[in-house]
Amino acid sequence: MRAITLLIFTSFLFFSCAQKQEKAIISDALSVEEIKDSTNIKQLFDSALIEGKSYEWLRDLTQNIGGRLSGSTQAQKAVEWGEKLMKEVGLDSVWLQPVMVPHWIRGEKEIANYTINGKQKNVAICALGFSIATPSEGISAEVIEVKSLDEARALGTKMQGKIVFFNRAFDNTQIHTFKAYGGCVDQRVQGAAVCGEFGAKGVIVRSMTNSIDDFPHTGTMSYVDLPEEKYIPAAAISSQAAEILSADLKQNPTLQFYFKQSCKNLTDAPSFNVVGEIKGSKTPENIFVVGGHLDSWDLGEGAHDDGTGIVQSLEVAYLFKKNNIKPKNTLRVVFFMNEENGTRGAKKYAELAKLNKENHIGGLESDAGGHTPRGFSIDANTANTDLLISWKKLLAPYGLHDIEKGGSGADISPLKNENITLVGYRPDSQRYFDYHHTSRDTFDKVNKRELELGSASMAGIIYLMDKYLYNNTPVKP
Incomplete structure (x- = not known):
């Protein structure tokens, strides 16, 4: 018995020392500012996993509204749902952005x-x-x-x-x-x-x-x-x-x-993008947009495509507020309408951004399902791409190893110019096309923990983008 006790005690000491050594190595590798960032990112993950709202939001959207094809009654209900939810989260302002969308029925x-x-x-x-x-x-x-x-x-x-x-x-x-x-x-x-x-x-x-x-x-x-x-x-x-x-x-x-x-193509129908924002504390004229698409195909409940992206995007703002993180730039959450068969919402958003001379400096889209986080793809100039890739050491502890140049998302890509940094959230894709555009795309196919990890991953990179892509003088579009 004493031998077993000694073995257990020795093993405990070994693992304890190993953990301390690992923390020391990490501390040596990170600057003081990076240690602060690491702490804040950890808090975002802790909040998402303990107090996250995304899973219950998704349950409500999928179970009480279901599939949301553009122009349908369900799509309009989803718009009303999204507007109400953004207000409940306590965003500084929430509004509907009108857009005409295709109306096809099965x-x-x-x-x-x-x-x-x-x-x-x-x-x-x-x-x-x-x-x-x-x-x-x-x-x-x-x-x-x-x-x-x-x-x-x-x-x-x-x-x-x-x-x-x-x-x-x-x-x-x-x-x-x-x-x-x-x-x-x-x-x-x-x-x-x-x-x-x-x-x-x-x-x-x-x-x-x-x-x-x-x-x-x-x-x-x-x-x-x-x-x-x-x-x-x-x-x-x-x-x-x-x-x-x-x-x-x-x-x-x-x-x-x-x-x-x-099936039949009907005349275009009126609909809306749902938009809400937290005003920036230092340069509110600079905008980071984070979003997904509110519409879905009609066969299933639109859970992975793209209910997960919608609730994760709003949870980024929720996590910022929960942790008293005040973005320097304006953080804008957008539920885009009509990605599936026209991207009219994305085009209207970009059109109005240009018309209103808005200065978008970054964007993040979640439209690849709610599975385990893997990383991000970056569509930006070389300097900003290299900057985001340098954050691997801060994000890798959460499984976010794949941070590389690539595309962003269908809804934010119309904003592209030489200065904006666009990012696509990339979860594991191995199961995604089991559900994509089918009757199987239902709430029960989404894992709560994977969904929450995704929200925290998105909040983490937005936190870093807001801090390090922040500029006092807006870049002319």
Whole structure:
């Protein structure tokens, strides 16, 4: 027993000494000012993890409002919800910024099937945003499978009267799944425009996901400059359905694929960006914006895309107020409307910022889900990019190792100029495309602790940006 006790005591001393040594090394590596910053960032994380509000805000948004497609009643309810919540948090001012948005509706649940070897197979399918409907009886035609837009273009008039099936899968060797998404999303966005030009009857697209499952992923598409008389219906089928259909086409290349959808494009509808701010204590004319998009697709609850980004953005302001951090520059929280099918809210915000001669010196967007924080991508000039990268030693203790040059976000990118520093929050992306644009994007898929860590991560980098990108003389836009 004495031997065991001695072993435990020795182990305790070893780990205690190791911790002290680690703290000493960190202290030696940080300046006095950096130690102060480290302390403040730690307090932001402590507050988020112990007293955070984001998870319950998200529960309210997703469970009581749900999917929030631009122009819908739910989107308007979300605007009212966002305005009320910002006021409850105690921001210095809150207002609504009017914007006209597209209004597309899905209509009745879509249907798809085909018959092979005397057996009918039902297909998990959903219309793509902005697509037209099929005729009321649906459409049926032979299928031509392609892997790319170029392969489709090469078919030319051979696709006339056919349904073109785009079946390029994610490149799963890409560690960053957004790169895999970017590598194949063009077939979803432009497929109908390419095939409509040559008289195709319709387009079906493999869902944008790493997984093989039976949940179709919606998303926006465009007819580009195609004349309206050449518009054709476009839909996504699940990745599992795509695998099965591809195999069945090899067995029977002339099988008839049937699908029916009743979606419709209505006239533009009035909506709003929701804006609130904490006035800067020293240079209020300089603005840092932090935000996400309030709208979502209609199949799920818009939890990861982008309910998490909305609540995390507001929690940045909440954490500042909770910890009595008074930003030198104005901190503005924006819930952007219509990112999913038009980015009208982002464009209107940037337009008004220019019209009002506002001086935005930085921006941060969260629109990549609410999973475990990994880091930030930076869109800025070389000097400011290097400055943000130098903060790794302050942020790495919280798992924020990936801080590097890259894009920011669809809603803040219209603000870009040579002086502004734009940042994208980057959580782990491995599970994101399991849920993205599907019926699975629901509140229960969000982990409370991961969400709160994300809020604190965003608050941490905004704290540093406000302190070290602060300038007494506003830079002319």
